[in-house]
Amino acid sequence: MLSVLDLPRELYLIVCTHLQPTDLARLAGVSRDHYLAAQEPLYTSITLTSYGRFVKLVDTLRRVPVVSTISPQQRLRWFKLTDAQLRERDIKHLHIILDNREDGYRITGATLSNCIGAVARKCYSVKIHLTLYGAWPKWIPQLERFGLPNVTKLTLFLGGAELEPGRTWRGSDESPLWNLVFSGSSFSDLKDVYINTRAYHPGDLPSSLRESIHGAHPVRDYVWTKPHESTSDNVVPFYGLRKMEQIVLAHTPHLTLDIMQSLFGSDIIPQNLTKLEIVNCASLHPVKHLPAIATLLQRALQLVKHLKLHLCKLSHFDNDDDHSDLATQYAAHIDQHPAEHHCNIVRELGTRIQYLDLALPFACAKIFPPAQKSWQALAAPRDYPTFPREPVETLPARLMAQGYKYRRLISWHGVCRGTHKWHDMRETSSNMQQEGVSWVLVSPNQADTWQMPGCLAVEQLANEELLRVFTEEERWA
Ligand SMILES: [Zn+2]
Ligand SMILES: [Zn+2]
Structure with missing residues (x-):
């Protein structure tokens, strides 16, 4: 009967990478040849x-x-x-x-x-x-x-x-x-x-x-309102x-x-x-x-x-x-x-x-580069993006895999100095048409917006992004 030991060493090692550590340990217990053969992959x-x-x-x-x-x-x-x-x-x-x-x-x-x-x-x-x-x-x-x-x-x-x-280290200087x-x-x-x-x-x-x-x-x-926020001498370079x-x-x-x-x-x-x-x-x-x-x-x-x-x-x-x-x-x-x-x-x-x-805390339309397109380009008919938004949690990764740059902007308390309405953010982002850049705009109680270059903005429900359940990866940050 053929066993994994009949494989060339390189193939044997590849097979081992597909085994769980417990299976590998069990395999190592079969015979002395198996034991020695499995040392490298086991470790x-x-x-x-x-x-x-x-x-x-x-x-x-x-x-x-x-x-x-x-x-x-x-x-x-x-x-x-x-x-x-x-x-x-x-x-x-x-x-x-x-x-x-x-x-x-x-x-x-x-x-x-x-x-x-x-x-x-x-x-x-x-x-x-x-x-x-x-x-x-x-x-x-x-x-x-x-x-x-x-x-x-x-x-x-x-x-x-x-x-x-x-014994906490929290209070220490x-x-x-x-x-x-x-x-x-x-x-x-x-x-x-x-x-x-x-x-x-x-x-x-x-x-x-x-x-x-x-x-x-x-x-x-570490109260941030502390009047003298001097640099601590204890911090080394x-x-x-x-x-x-x-x-x-x-x-x-x-x-x-x-x-x-x-x-x-x-x-x-x-x-x-x-x-x-x-x-x-x-x-x-x-x-x-x-x-x-x-x-x-x-x-x-x-x-x-x-x-x-x-x-x-x-x-x-x-x-x-x-x-x-x-x-x-x-x-x-x-x-x-x-x-x-x-x-x-x-x-x-x-x-x-x-x-x-x-x-x-605040954001405004100054965050976008000025619109560079001519009025003809702006007046050209536009459609909704063919790029799929769903599943939303993988949107950034999928966009970047296609060579797009991903931007998400969350503004907790609206527009800087209140110089314009939040609604104008969407107008400006839609008009600038930054080459290859996708923007998601979020502000509490406002409709979320997704903007793909050259396309009409896609609107979602208010707070959808804030309430969406994180993926395992998203939870880590
Ligand atoms: Zn601003
Ligand atoms: Zn716990």
Whole structure:
């Protein structure tokens, strides 16, 4: 009877990629040939969900496999491979998921660093994705003293700190979280970062835009109305930014003004950054922090392919100011500093970017480039787009796959300075006919609009976009 072992080694490995880890482990138990044959695929890509398993893996890597040679018969089939090569357990991808509620009591910065170091020394090309659930108040600051090589991706769900009132890092004046992640010293190989300091794990993520807004509340310790927002001396330069390719900061009220300055206002430019998302980070005030947000927009629009910037709705700041005050402040500010008016920045710098998703307190028709078409072109008969809108949740991806640029603009409180009606946004977007650019316009209680170049605008029900249930991917930001 033929078995998988009769296959050439290359085909055998391809077959293995289609097997579940448990099936592969069962296969390895069949015979010593199967055992040795399966070592490489078994160790290529590993996901661990507890500290105990991680320790066991490190232990296993240190030991030679129990069976050390394959049978002479199998040797004939795979004559090019030495036994040593077959025994090699070279992990390429390792995903470690640690939950504070499960393992919090026994992990320290030193133990984690030791384990990761042991894997990295054995498998020098390994890419490690580290995911942490929970606040980890004890050793997040500890980690700063240790190296975590080969961790290329870091996912932090740091919610639930309030469960341990005596030991939270929230109230601390230091910035252990930001230094740790972005200084480039502990995580020397980090390229991809996801931080959420509100949710405990992905199950807690919001399921619609509306839910996402309502989940945002400022952190008491870092009150944004603080009169002297001096830059903290404890923030070190974020040299790690130079290697970063993706940064997502979602529901992270710890993103304060001084951290914003260090991330996007310093002379350390994240040249490799392709994706940036800042979503409902409640210490970032959409009106009071206009200059910092303008700096962020200016930099990001010139660097990245994918930008999502969702600023909080003003109602979250009701207890300190009322809306009309903030609207007046906003109007006065953009009058005095037109260079910090978001709409101007997006119009001037936002033509190149592929994916742009903005939720701003106010927006106006200045966000669109001026209409360049002649009146003949404008008068030409137009039809509704043949490009299918449904399914809406995949619209951005489908548009970009066809070479279009995607824009979504959400304006929480209407038009800048109230200079025109929201309805005029649609008119202007329809007339400018930006080549290859698709716009979705959203404002609460107004009909949502989708504009394809050269086509009539498609109108949806009011609030459809805000209430639509997120896909799994959308929930993460
Ligand atoms: Zn939960
Ligand atoms: Zn505007």
